[in-house]
Amino acid sequence: MPVSLERLIAEVVGTDADIGEEKRRQLPFSEVEVLAFSFRNLARITSLKGLESLTKLQLDNNKITRIENIGHLTNLTWLDLSFNRITAIEGLEALTRLRDLSLFHNKISTIGGLDGMADLNVLSIGQNNISKLSAIGYLRRFPRLQLVNLAGNPVAKDPSYRSFVLSHLPHLVYLDYQRVPPGDVAAAKEAHQDELLEIQEREDTAAHEAGAAAERAAHAALMEEANLTGVESLVDDVTASDPEWPKLAAIPGLTEPWGDIRDKWRLASEEFKLVILEAHGRKRAESAEFRAALEAALAERDGEARRQITEYEKARKAVARTVADGAPDAEERVLGAKVRLMALQEALLELDLDSVDAAAQLCQEYDRNNTELAEANKLQFNSFFTQAG
Numbered sequence: 001m002p003v004s005l006e007r008l009i010a011e012v013v014g015t016d017a018d019i020g021e022e023k024r025r026q027l028p029f030s031e032v033e034v035l036a037f038s039f040r041n042l043a044r045i046t047s048l049k050g051l052e053s054l055t056k057l058q059l060d061n062n063k064i065t066r067i068e069n070i071g072h073l074t075n076l077t078w079l080d081l082s083f084n085r086i087t088a089i090e091g092l093e094a095l096t097r098l099r100d101l102s103l104f105h106n107k108i109s110t111i112g113g114l115d116g117m118a119d120l121n122v123l124s125i126g127q128n129n130i131s132k133l134s135a136i137g138y139l140r141r142f143p144r145l146q147l148v149n150l151a152g153n154p155v156a157k158d159p160s161y162r163s164f165v166l167s168h169l170p171h172l173v174y175l176d177y178q179r180v181p182p183g184d185v186a187a188a189k190e191a192h193q194d195e196l197l198e199i200q201e202r203e204d205t206a207a208h209e210a211g212a213a214a215e216r217a218a219h220a221a222l223m224e225e226a227n228l229t230g231v232e233s234l235v236d237d238v239t240a241s242d243p244e245w246p247k248l249a250a251i252p253g254l255t256e257p258w259g260d261i262r263d264k265w266r267l268a269s270e271e272f273k274l275v276i277l278e279a280h281g282r283k284r285a286e287s288a289e290f291r292a293a294l295e296a297a298l299a300e301r302d303g304e305a306r307r308q309i310t311e312y313e314k315a316r317k318a319v320a321r322t323v324a325d326g327a328p329d330a331e332e333r334v335l336g337a338k339v340r341l342m343a344l345q346e347a348l349l350e351l352d353l354d355s356v357d358a359a360a361q362l363c364q365e366y367d368r369n370n371t372e373l374a375e376a377n378k379l380q381f382n383s384f385f386t387q388a389g
Helices: 005-013 017-026 133-141 161-168 182-191 193-225 234-240 245-249 256-324 330-388
Strands: 034-036 056-058 078-080 100-102 122-124 147-149
Touching: 133 161, 133 193, 161 182, 161 193, 182 193, 193 256, 234 256, 256 330
Parallel strands: 034 056, 056 078, 078 100, 100 122, 122 147
Antiparallel strands: none
8 A cells, every 4th residue: 555755754753752853853854965765655745845955856666646746846956756657747847957857667658847957967768658759859958968768668669769869869978878879960860851950940930039039028127127118109009099090090191290290209209218228227236236335334244243252252162161170260250251241242232233324324325316316217207298298
């Protein structure tokens, strides 16, 4: 009968109260980096909360049917789920640091769900139900992938299997645990040349579109951050929102003057946008300078506090040693340590107050500069929209 991972973790910690507490002290779960539960008859992945420091997780040779409850283990670089009953690759989206993944001997029929793993270097997915060569093409997106094992899948029986994989995944060093001779890759590319050209064109187009979309998104974010959303399209939005405009535009010559108005408005909008973006850039620079100055001021005082605490601790330990050795002036030394502690408390309080004063001065200066920029922007916005009206 399958058992739970929670029960196994309890076994690692211990069931006896005294022994369990001792093991907890010796092995804090928050610091565990490697965990192995092979051959444990597990049916599900559960109870891994608090193990966020894991870099290696071994759950092979169990009865797991679904990949779940490991999305929080974002430090994982090595994951073994081989010899289970998994039917789909899922639940791995957040594991962006994963470099080595084994899904060997499961029931997976297609390859996917690995998009965020830019550093994926080793993938073992042999002895599954993958039957189509096209499924392997998905792995082209992983330029660091150097070892792939697909042996034992129905697709591996296809006469074109080896040449297809080597041509479509040219960075491979090992295929099915055998080193790939460079000559085999060149021959495979030649055999699939026409298909590869089409794929490359599609990938280039997709990359270009993705880049353009990213630029548009970044521009839109900048416009929103600078309170300029809608300014660039304002003149076109005016006509688009007028239900009568299509009728007016259909009358010959009636809307010709609008073209000149539109051009002048766009020029004014562009000039206004540049002024506001320049002011926004100054505001961001001011914010960055303020944060840097505040962090430096607090770090300086924090460093001084640490130095004074360290000196006191050294002196306290020295007094403790002399008292333990039975020094004749032990009582006087203890009294001196108490006086020094009181002085330390006053010094730390003074540093604390000094930090508050420094932060307040920096905030006042930042607020003053920010207010000046805001007032200048307000005048620009009023002038622009008065003109628009």
